[in-house]
Amino acid sequence: MATTRESIRESWFSKSTPSPDTVIHVDGRPFHLIQKLMATKSGKLASLIQQNQNEQPPLSYSLTDIPGDFTTFEQVSRFCSGLGAKLSSNNIVPLICVAHYLEMTDQHSPDNLLNKASSFFQVNVIPHWNECIKALIGTAKDNVFEQALHLGLVEACANSLVAKARLNPQVLGEPLVDQNPTAKRRIFAFDSMESNDLSALPLGLYAPIISTMIQVGVRLEYVAGSIFRYLNKHANLGCIEGEWHDDHQVYEKRFRGDVIETLEKLLPDEAGLIPCQLLSQMLQSAIALQASSNCRHALEIRLGNQLEEAKIEDLLIHSYGYSKELKYDIECVERVLKAFLAKCASSRLNRTSMIKVTELVEEFLVKITNEEELSKDKFIALTKTSEEMLLSNQNYVGLDRIYHAIDIYLDKHRNLTESEREEVCQVLDFYKMSPEACTHASQNKRLPMRVVVHALFVGQLHLREAIINKLEHSEYGGSQEDNEDRVVNDDYSDEARMEMERMDDRVVELEIECSKMKNQITDKCRPKEKFTVWKKLKRKFGCASDSSLEQNCHIEKKRRPGN
Numbered sequence: 001m002a003t004t005r006e007s008i009r010e011s012w013f014s015k016s017t018p019s020p021d022t023v024i025h026v027d028g029r030p031f032h033l034i035q036k037l038m039a040t041k042s043g044k045l046a047s048l049i050q051q052n053q054n055e056q057p058p059l060s061y062s063l064t065d066i067p068g069d070f071t072t073f074e075q076v077s078r079f080c081s082g083l084g085a086k087l088s089s090n091n092i093v094p095l096i097c098v099a100h101y102l103e104m105t106d107q108h109s110p111d112n113l114l115n116k117a118s119s120f121f122q123v124n125v126i127p128h129w130n131e132c133i134k135a136l137i138g139t140a141k142d143n144v145f146e147q148a149l150h151l152g153l154v155e156a157c158a159n160s161l162v163a164k165a166r167l168n169p170q171v172l173g174e175p176l177v178d179q180n181p182t183a184k185r186r187i188f189a190f191d192s193m194e195s196n197d198l199s200a201l202p203l204g205l206y207a208p209i210i211s212t213m214i215q216v217g218v219r220l221e222y223v224a225g226s227i228f229r230y231l232n233k234h235a236n237l238g239c240i241e242g243e244w245h246d247d248h249q250v251y252e253k254r255f256r257g258d259v260i261e262t263l264e265k266l267l268p269d270e271a272g273l274i275p276c277q278l279l280s281q282m283l284q285s286a287i288a289l290q291a292s293s294n295c296r297h298a299l300e301i302r303l304g305n306q307l308e309e310a311k312i313e314d315l316l317i318h319s320y321g322y323s324k325e326l327k328y329d330i331e332c333v334e335r336v337l338k339a340f341l342a343k344c345a346s347s348r349l350n351r352t353s354m355i356k357v358t359e360l361v362e363e364f365l366v367k368i369t370n371e372e373e374l375s376k377d378k379f380i381a382l383t384k385t386s387e388e389m390l391l392s393n394q395n396y397v398g399l400d401r402i403y404h405a406i407d408i409y410l411d412k413h414r415n416l417t418e419s420e421r422e423e424v425c426q427v428l429d430f431y432k433m434s435p436e437a438c439t440h441a442s443q444n445k446r447l448p449m450r451v452v453v454h455a456l457f458v459g460q461l462h463l464r465e466a467i468i469n470k471l472e473h474s475e476y477g478g479s480q481e482d483n484e485d486r487v488v489n490d491d492y493s494d495e496a497r498m499e500m501e502r503m504d505d506r507v508v509e510l511e512i513e514c515s516k517m518k519n520q521i522t523d524k525c526r527p528k529e530k531f532t533v534w535k536k537l538k539r540k541f542g543c544a545s546d547s548s549l550e551q552n553c554h555i556e557k558k559r560r561p562g563n
Helices: 001-011 035-041 044-049 070-078 091-099 112-126 130-136 142-149 155-165 203-218 218-232 247-264 275-290 293-306 330-345 351-368 377-391 397-412 416-429 435-442 449-475 483-525 533-540 549-562
Strands: 022-026 028-035 059-064
Touching: 022 035, 022 070, 028 035, 028 070, 035 044, 035 070, 044 059, 044 533, 070 091, 091 130, 091 142, 091 155, 112 130, 112 155, 112 293, 142 155, 155 203, 155 218, 155 275, 203 218, 203 247, 218 247, 247 275, 275 293, 330 351, 351 377, 351 397, 351 483, 377 397, 377 416, 397 416, 397 435, 416 449, 435 449
Parallel strands: 022 059
Antiparallel strands: 022 028
C-alpha cells in the first residue's frame, strides 16, 4: 500500500515541475507538497505561507484541527496538483468540510473544490436514499460531524430521508407485522432489506431522524420495523452473554443498554404494531444490560398492555443479577400482570381476551412451580396478583386454574408445614370456584385440614342449591310434565340427599381428625410430670388418680354439704 501511494505521488510531479518545498502534517501523517500549487487553491494555506515567507524551505505545518483524516486530505492534494479529486457519496461530506476549512472557494480561485464538491452533493447525493445514508455515515468522526452539522450537510441529508419516507414508507423496510387483516400475521425477517438500511447510521443520527419521521406522520408500522431492525443489529436482542469483564465488553454492554434506552422512547404506543415476542426480548435484554429502571418499567407496561397476545415463552424472562437464584424473574412478571390490571381498570376487555390471559397465567404458574427454589412468599404474591386480575373482571373460571397451580406447588414442596400450606391456600375462595373444583379440593390430601373442611362445607352449599333449584323447577315446570318426570326428579333428589349425607359424614370425620391433631399438639407442648417411686407404687396398687379425678372429688365434696 505504501509503495502504491508513493508511486502515485511521484506521478503527480513531472520532471519540469519544482520539487516539494512544504510538509503538511494531517492526522499524524506528512504530505510533501509544493507551496505555489497549494496556495493557489487554498486561502488558508496561502495565508500561512505568506506569514512565513522569510523562512527557508522546506516549511512545515501541522493542521491538527482539520475536519477530516489523511485520506480526505489526499484528495485535496490531488485537486491542488491538477489531477482532480475522486468524489463519492462516502467521502463527499468530509471533503466539503475540509474544502471549507482550507477556504478553497471560487472567490480565491475560480472553479475551486468547495463549489465542485457542493454541486456533487446536491446533484448526486440529496436526491437518492442510499447515497444520503452513505453520506451520513461519512460524518462518523466527531471533528467531521461538528463541521458538517454547522454547514447544514447533516440536516440536508436527514430532511431528504424524512421526505422520502413520508412519500414511500417502504424505503424503511417491511413492517414487523403484516397489516393485511385477511393475511396470517407473521414477523418479518430482520435481514430482508436489499437497499441501504437506516440501521447503518450511528445512534446519534438515527434517533433524531426517526423522531422527525414520527412527527411528520410516517406510517408507524414501518417506523416500528425500522426501530427493531436497528435494535437487532446494535443491541443484539435475545443474545445475552454471561459475564462482562474487560473494558471492551463493558463498553459494549453500556452501548447496547444506551441503544435500548434511547429507542424505547421512540416505540409507537399503538397496539398490534409490535409483537409480544419482540417486546419480551427487548425487556429481557434491558434487564441483562442493566438499562435504567424507567426503561425497564416502560417495557413492562408495554408488554402488559397487550398481554392477551402473549404466549408463555414471552413471560419466561430469565433472571439476572441479584435474582439469579431463580431461573425466571418472578417479580418482573408480577409487574407485567399489574400493568395489565391497570389497563383493565381503564378499559374493560372482552371475555375472549380475559380467557387467554387467564390460561396464560395458569400456564406460567404451573411452569414456575417446578422450581424448588421458588419461595413461598414469592409464589403467594404472584397468586394474589393473579386472583386480583381475575376477580376484577369477574372471571371466576380462572380461580380453578389458580387452585390447580397451588395444588402442583404443594406437591412439589412437601416440606411445608401445616401453617405454611394454609398461607399458600389463603387466596382460595371456594364460594367463587366451580363445584367440580370444590369436590376435588375436599378430597385433596395435600391441602391443609382446615382448607379441606372449608371446601366440604362449600360443596354442601353447592349441592343444596342444586337440589333446591331442581325441586323448584319440578314444582313449577308446567302441566305437560307427567308422572315419569316426577319419578326421575324424586330419584335425583334421593341421590342428592345421599350425597349430602356422605359429605356430612366426611365433615364429621375431618372434625374428629382435627380434634385429635389438636390434642396431640397440646400433649407435646404440656410439660412432662415427674414420675417418682411413690407414684409408681400407688399406680401399681390402683391408688393413683389423675388431676382431673382429684378435681372432680373436690367438687363432689363441696356439693355434699349443700344437699
